[in-house]
Amino acid sequence: xxxxxNSPPTEPTERRAQPGxxxxxxxxxxxxxxxxxxxxxxxxxxxxCYKCSVCDTTCPVAAVDDDFPGPKFQGPEQWRLKRKEGSExxxxxxxxxxxxxxxxxxxxSVPLSQMHNTAxxxxxxEQMDTLSIEYLRNRILANYRTSAWIASKVPxxxxxxxNFGPGRWLMEKAMGVTNERxxxxxxxxxxxAWWGExxxxxxxxxxxxxxxxxxxxxxxxxxxxxxxxxxYSNYNxxxxxxxxxxVFESFGYEIVAPEQRCSGTPMFANGMLADAERAAEVNVxxxxxxxxxxxxxxxxxxxxxxxxxxxxxxxxxxDGIDDVAANTFEALEYLRIQEDLEAEIAEAxxxxxxxxxxxxxxxxNQGLDRQALELFRGLDGVAVEDVGDSCSGISxxxxxxxxxYETSMxxxxxxxxxxxxxxxxxxMTECPTCAMQMEHxxxxxxxxxxxxxxxxxx
Amino acid sequence: xxIREDVLVVGGGIAGVTAALAAAESGAQVRLLSHxxxxxxxxxxxxxxxxxxxxxxPIADPFAAVDDLPDGHPYRVVGADAIRDGLDLFxxxxxxxxxxxxxxxxxxxxxxxxxxxPTARYPKSVAPGLASVEKRTLLVGFAGLTDFDAPxxxxxxxxxxVPFDIDGATVPFPVEFRDDALTTRFAKALDGDESNARTRxxxxxxxxxxxxxxxxxxxxxxDQNESxxxxxxxxRLGAAVFEIPTGPPSLLGLRLEDLLYDALDEAxxxxxxxxxxxxxxxxxxxxxxxxxxxxxxxxxxxAEEFVLATGGLVGKGIDSDRESVxxxxxxxxIPHPADRYEWSEREAFGAHAFARFGVVPDGDLRPVxxxxxxxxxxxxxxxxxxxxxxxxxxxxxxxxxxxTGAYAGRRAGEEATQ
Numbered sequence: 001x002x003x004x005x006n007s008p009p010t011e012p013t014e015r016r017a018q019p020g021x022x023x024x025x026x027x028x029x030x031x032x033x034x035x036x037x038x039x040x041x042x043x044x045x046x047x048x049c050y051k052c053s054v055c056d057t058t059c060p061v062a063a064v065d066d067d068f069p070g071p072k073f074q075g076p077e078q079w080r081l082k083r084k085e086g087s088e089x090x091x092x093x094x095x096x097x098x099x100x101x102x103x104x105x106x107x108x109s110v111p112l113s114q115m116h117n118t119a120x121x122x123x124x125x126e127q128m129d130t131l132s133i134e135y136l137r138n139r140i141l142a143n144y145r146t147s148a149w150i151a152s153k154v155p156x157x158x159x160x161x162x163n164f165g166p167g168r169w170l171m172e173k174a175m176g177v178t179n180e181r182x183x184x185x186x187x188x189x190x191x192x193a194w195w196g197e198x199x200x201x202x203x204x205x206x207x208x209x210x211x212x213x214x215x216x217x218x219x220x221x222x223x224x225x226x227x228x229x230x231x232y233s234n235y236n237x238x239x240x241x242x243x244x245x246x247v248f249e250s251f252g253y254e255i256v257a258p259e260q261r262c263s264g265t266p267m268f269a270n271g272m273l274a275d276a277e278r279a280a281e282v283n284v285x286x287x288x289x290x291x292x293x294x295x296x297x298x299x300x301x302x303x304x305x306x307x308x309x310x311x312x313x314x315x316x317x318x319d320g321i322d323d324v325a326a327n328t329f330e331a332l333e334y335l336r337i338q339e340d341l342e343a344e345i346a347e348a349x350x351x352x353x354x355x356x357x358x359x360x361x362x363x364x365n366q367g368l369d370r371q372a373l374e375l376f377r378g379l380d381g382v383a384v385e386d387v388g389d390s391c392s393g394i395s396x397x398x399x400x401x402x403x404x405y406e407t408s409m410x411x412x413x414x415x416x417x418x419x420x421x422x423x424x425x426x427x428m429t430e431c432p433t434c435a436m437q438m439e440h441x442x443x444x445x446x447x448x449x450x451x452x453x454x455x456x457x458x
Numbered sequence: 459x460x461i462r463e464d465v466l467v468v469g470g471g472i473a474g475v476t477a478a479l480a481a482a483e484s485g486a487q488v489r490l491l492s493h494x495x496x497x498x499x500x501x502x503x504x505x506x507x508x509x510x511x512x513x514x515x516p517i518a519d520p521f522a523a524v525d526d527l528p529d530g531h532p533y534r535v536v537g538a539d540a541i542r543d544g545l546d547l548f549x550x551x552x553x554x555x556x557x558x559x560x561x562x563x564x565x566x567x568x569x570x571x572x573x574x575x576p577t578a579r580y581p582k583s584v585a586p587g588l589a590s591v592e593k594r595t596l597l598v599g600f601a602g603l604t605d606f607d608a609p610x611x612x613x614x615x616x617x618x619x620v621p622f623d624i625d626g627a628t629v630p631f632p633v634e635f636r637d638d639a640l641t642t643r644f645a646k647a648l649d650g651d652e653s654n655a656r657t658r659x660x661x662x663x664x665x666x667x668x669x670x671x672x673x674x675x676x677x678x679x680x681d682q683n684e685s686x687x688x689x690x691x692x693x694r695l696g697a698a699v700f701e702i703p704t705g706p707p708s709l710l711g712l713r714l715e716d717l718l719y720d721a722l723d724e725a726x727x728x729x730x731x732x733x734x735x736x737x738x739x740x741x742x743x744x745x746x747x748x749x750x751x752x753x754x755x756x757x758x759x760x761a762e763e764f765v766l767a768t769g770g771l772v773g774k775g776i777d778s779d780r781e782s783v784x785x786x787x788x789x790x791x792i793p794h795p796a797d798r799y800e801w802s803e804r805e806a807f808g809a810h811a812f813a814r815f816g817v818v819p820d821g822d823l824r825p826v827x828x829x830x831x832x833x834x835x836x837x838x839x840x841x842x843x844x845x846x847x848x849x850x851x852x853x854x855x856x857x858x859x860x861x862t863g864a865y866a867g868r869r870a871g872e873e874a875t876q
Contacts, residue, residue: 052500052706052707053640053706053707054495054499054500054706054707056640056707057499057640057641057642057707057712058495062640062643063640063642063643063646066635066636066639066643067636069636069638070640104494104495104731104732105494105495106494107494107495107497107500107773309753309754310753313754322754325753325754326753326754326755327754327755329752329755333752336460336461337460337461337757338460339460340460341460342460364732365732366732366733366752366753367730367731367732367733367750367752368732369731369732370728370729370730370731374728
């Protein structure tokens with residue numbers, strides 16, 4: 001379990017001035033008496049908060065749910081209340097959708113989402129009845145990969161069964177999974193099956209080498225990436241993963257697709273930190289070997305890259321975790337850093353098409369919310385329109401919960417409206433669950449920026 | 459290096475935005491880097507140029523007073539023309555959402571603390587409430603809203619001798635929220651006219667009106683539809699309606715942020731926000747790139763010319779510990795007494811030395827090192843990171859940002875496109 005379980009020191013622990021000793025004569029350093037660096041001490045987070053409440057105004061849940069006390073309460077205030085023995089975490093923590101927008105809003109660098117994640121983990125571990133339907137439902141939703149893995153064995157049957165009316169009615173009544181949404185279809189062939197059939201890393205090495213020759217790059221250039229495809233582009237949208245493979249290979253990158261589990265994003269959001277840590281251990285172990293060999297990790301889902309870059313090092317202490325975090329990139333982010341993508345795009349053109357683009361909250365928090373717009377502005381034939389800075393409202397598993405469905409759709413209202421107003425009737429986003437919400441609210445087909453990049457460059 | 463523009467502006471506040479707009483006017487390709495969401499939502503939304511010198515307020519004409527400022531003040535470096543240039547850029551960016559451009563003289567705005575603030579530009583919704591307009595005034599607060607107590611604010615203003623009768627009343631907000639509801643929640647309820655909020659607010663205020671000719675509300679009369687809300691209230695109350703700037707989170711600040719960022723988009727400025735600039739690469743006293751920490755990896759953002767607009771001590775453009783004061787990205791020289799007990803005065807609102815800490819510019823706003831030579835040839839500084847001004851005491855923060863942002867941005871654009 002994470003350091004979150006070791007209760008942070010709340011008393012000055014070291015270097016107290018002794019009676020009779022002047023504090024100025026000793027090595028007493030009054031500004032750093034709290035905590036040592038081996039435990040997760042969130043006190044500085046609580047102390048840095050000066051109550052400006054700007055986080056609350058950027059919280060999409062608080063904007064539509066008058067009863068939700070907002071990130072300032074969930075983070076610094078709750079942390080402080082918890083210092084009192086016997087106090088419990090308020091159950092409103094389960095209404096936080098983990099969009100992490102508050103992190104980006106705080107002018108004082110309070111680690112809000114880290115505080116929320118630890119509070120939620122503690123709530124689930126210590127206050128939630130593990131025999132309750134809610135716990136069971138959340139656990140199943142958080143471990144989407146397990147369900148998807150089973151479904152991928154029989155995708156056609158699964159696609160029928162998962163959207164079978166009476167079954168869905170029962171799922172809502174018995175499990176609290178909303179009946180309003182249609183389950184996303186499982187691909188008849190997973191990305192990994194396709195990848196294996198195609199020849200895996202060996203084929204990729206060959207393709208990359210040919211591309212480097214064609215491009216006039218040094219044939220033995222060290223261009224190697226390890227792909228974190230995550231669950232969704234493996235089981236549901238392999239076309240996104242394939243687009244990544246083809247785009248990266250066309251720039252001369254050799255790709256490997258190492259063993260991996262869920263990034264942990266849905267587990268964080270459901271307070272299932274032990275599940276998340278188990279998944280993180282597999283991912284870190286598998287990617288840290290590759291990072292040592294000079295690979296960079298790339299992800300096509302902005303929540304996956306967010307989890308690895310920020311939540312892993314914030315919440316877990318696993319060997320190699322910092323190196324993996326520092327060497328993980330979102331796919332487009334990576335290409336923009338390494339390649340002159342702008343020049344390549346300027347020379348390309350595609351059939352005329354218009355997109356309504358939504359920046360996922362987790363892309364926003366990594367500073368990536370404008371990159372697709374900026375890039376495709378230079379692509380001949382394409383108009384990409386931003387549908388504003390609101391949250392889509394689904395936040396992964398959040399919008400799938402019957403009791404959260406209405407909140408989720410209320411949050412999404414702004415985005416739906418702007419999508420309808422935009423010229424294009426195809427949506428675009430990096431996040432698979434934002435894509436679900438966009439489709440659910442408008443009926444539009446939704447593409448990933450990598451798919452347009454593939455069309456332009458491959 | 460793949461990410462490269464002509465001009466890179468570091469900082470997303472008023473100075474950074476102004477520098478980016480000024481640089482873009484020269485035809486340069488500009489990128490603005492901002493660590494977090496803009497701190498404008500913390501700001502009042504007022505654009506102060508110069509309200510006080512040496513604690514003496516109010517200054518009637520800030521332009522005429524520039525020469526009274528001490529040597530080394532940013533206004534003395536760039537001159538009154540740069541202030542005008544900055545204000546012109548601002549006026550162009552916000553269009554008719556702001557007032558005050560018709561005169562050089564300061565307007566006097568009522569604040570939510572019951573004081574009077576001299577300012578150069580103010581949102582249109584604030585305009586009907588100026589202290590110079592002699593009309594019987596009613597301030598209205600909402601029950602449960604802790605940040606603004608209308609009777610207290612009115613009593614303060616009355617005691618300060620405003621040239622009109624002023625009273626305060628507290629009414630229940632027509633939609634019921636939990637006790638510490640967000641200011642944005644009030645605004646949204648009026649925006650969307652939830653549960654006939656506007657009608658019911660009019661009814662509640664009408665009972666208190668009693669011949670007052672204008673009514674001031676805390677600035678939360680809508681977000682997107684503020685002008686519609688205000689027009690409807692004016693029409694139905696038969697009195698002028700104005701907004702009173704509030705503390706954070708400030709709707710006027712949020713609206714200003716939207717206006718300025720829309721102007722950046724329109725000017726074709728690229729924006730990267732969410733990661734901090736932490737260091738740089740340079741050769742021969744020229745900066746090649748600023749390094750941005752993208753969650754553990756330092757990514758170079760290249761440019762020909764750079765503008766440092768990261769703010770002061772509060773904005774984290776200037777860092778300090780118990781030993782020294784530093785500029786954390788480029789390590790620019792910041793003069794300060796070695797003994798930290800000389801950094802502050804005993805009085806809380808005294809003329810603290812720390813308030814004037816900042817980088818020292820040459821005549822071209824390029825930071826200089828200890829010996830007076832340029833730190834870098836292609837780096838200019840703007841806004842709060844510049845030393846020499848006590849912007850809180852002078853009420854000059856926005857003006858210093860506008861004037862130096864406009865100057866630094868223009869010069870950077872000229873140099874980059876030469």
